[in-house]
Amino acid sequence: MATGTRYAGKVVVVTGGGRGIGAGIARAFVQNGAQVVICDKDESGGRALEQELTGTVFILCDVTREKDVQTLISETVRRFGRLDCVVNNAGYHPPPQWPEETSAEGFRQLLELNLLGTYTVTKFALPHLRKNQGNIINISSLVGAIGQVQAVPYVATKGAVTAMTKALALDESRYGVRVNCISPGNIWTPMWEGLAALTPDPAATVLQGTMNQPLGRMGQPAEVGAAAVFLASEATFCTGIELLVTGGAELGYGHKAMKGTLVEVPTIPS
Numbered sequence: 089m090a091t092g093t094r095y096a097g098k099v100v101v102v103t104g105g106g107r108g109i110g111a112g113i114a115r116a117f118v119q120n121g122a123q124v125v126i127c128d129k130d131e132s133g134g135r136a137l138e139q140e141l142t143g144t145v146f147i148l149c150d151v152t153r154e155k156d157v158q159t160l161i162s163e164t165v166r167r168f169g170r171l172d173c174v175v176n177n178a179g180y181h182p183p184p185q186w187p188e189e190t191s192a193e194g195f196r197q198l199l200e201l202n203l204l205g206t207y208t209v210t211k212f213a214l215p216h217l218r219k220n221q222g223n224i225i226n227i228s229s230l231v232g233a234i235g236q237v238q239a240v241p242y243v244a245t246k247g248a249v250t251a252m253t254k255a256l257a258l259d260e261s262r263y264g265v266r267v268n269c270i271s272p273g274n275i276w277t278p279m280w281e282g283l284a285a286l287t288p289d290p291a292a293t294v295l296q297g298t299m300n301q302p303l304g305r306m307g308q309p310a311e312v313g314a315a316a317v318f319l320a321s322e323a324t325f326c327t328g329i330e331l332l333v334t335g336g337a338e339l340g341y342g343h344k345a346m347k348g349t350l351v352e353v354p355t356i357p358s
């Protein structure tokens with residue numbers, strides 16, 4: 089139910105919108121008056137959200153399949169007559185893996201989803217976005233800029249998403265299409281919960297993930313949704329930016345000292 093009008097009358101596609109951050113983004117746009125096409129490769133979450141949220145339509149679509157993506161965009165325009173914003177959120181973080189545990193095949197599959205999925209949806213959407221001076225929001229990750237242990241392929245795909253955002257912002261500026269990305273820190277979602285469950289001590293993993301933020305908690309999908317609505321609506325002079333939604337997680341050194349992980353002060357040899 090719309091309680092705001094910041095994006096009223098606009099049409100938004102959210103990939104991976106069936107759960108987690110994507111569902112939070114879909115909700116935020118609906119709350120601000122938009123009509124939202126929820127794209128997901130899994131039916132259950134997206135169908136439930138479609139039932140719950142007036143102004144949404146679910147379309148089953150795997151963003152790694154070009155034919156699916158073509159249908160996603162053509163169906164969106166057929167039903168709603170326009171397209172104003174695409175949020176490329178569908179993505180995956182593999183379980184922790186040391187470099188020697190990675191494979192070229194696994195890396196390639198992750199690129200297909202996290203990077204090329206974003207590229208393909210963008211490519212099919214651009215002709216429609218150009219008509220309305222619309223915008224694209226790519227969901228990248230803080231770790232694309234600062235790195236992450238045991239996550240070489242994931243970090244590489246997200247670094248590439250941020251870089252692609254900037255290149256595309258330049259190219260699309262001549263059409264007035266803005267292209268930005270959001271880099272979340274730790275956001276509490278089914279994916280985060282699932283990854284924590286694979287670790288020897290899930291509760292300790294969640295606590296560590298929580299304490300990585302100076303704000304002392306994980307973010308909520310709704311908070312990423314609020315950032316996305318801001319970028320799509322009010323941020324009319326922002327293009328090519330990376331908006332950090334991280335609770336300050338990148339402000340590492342002083343924060344680590346405060347939370348007591350730097351307990352030993354090294355003595356300087358005389």
Ligand SMILES: NC(=O)c1ccc[n+]([C@@H]2O[C@H](COP(=O)([O-])OP(=O)(O)OC[C@H]3O[C@@H](n4cnc5c(N)ncnc54)[C@H](O)[C@@H]3O)[C@@H](O)[C@H]2O)c1
Nearest residue numbers: 104106107108109128129150151178179229274275277279
């Ligand atoms: N949760 C975090 O802490 C965090 C932090 C930084 C970045 N991100 C990024 O945010 C995005 C969403 O993450 P999340 O935590 O909500 O994950 P999630 O697994 O909880 O939800 C992802 C959704 O995307 C869908 N999806 C996956 N592959 C797809 C495909 N090929 N086609 C269409 N849909 C597909 C899934 O079915 C699922 O509904 C991802 O790109 C992730 O890398 C998450």
